Amino acid sequence: MDSFTVRKHYYPYVSPFDPCRPMQVKQYVTPPNLYINYQPPNLPQFTPREALRAGTLWKAFYDPYVSPYKQRE
Structure with missing residues (x-):
């Protein structure tokens, strides 16, 4: 199960006319x-x-939540 990642990312289109950053x-x-x-x-x-505590009996289905906004140590 180490060949995949559960956190994905993508790059959305950014318009030059967006009012916000x-x-x-x-x-x-x-x-x-x-x-x-x-x-x-x-x-x-x-x-x-x-x-x-984990919310599942099987270790393969365990997915801890890690905030993407938390500072990495």
Whole structure:
């Protein structure tokens, strides 16, 4: 599953007549379940406590939210 990225970006058209300062790059996030055709057997699982925090039992479907506006460290 390391061959894909869930965060995508694109460059929208910027008109010279836009009244506001345009965003040069826009981003969106795709869920990881789009890249798994079917659920294979014996997927690694979280413990019950970790699954409640992650929102899913299977580690392959875990997608933490990372704000694109937060400063990278």
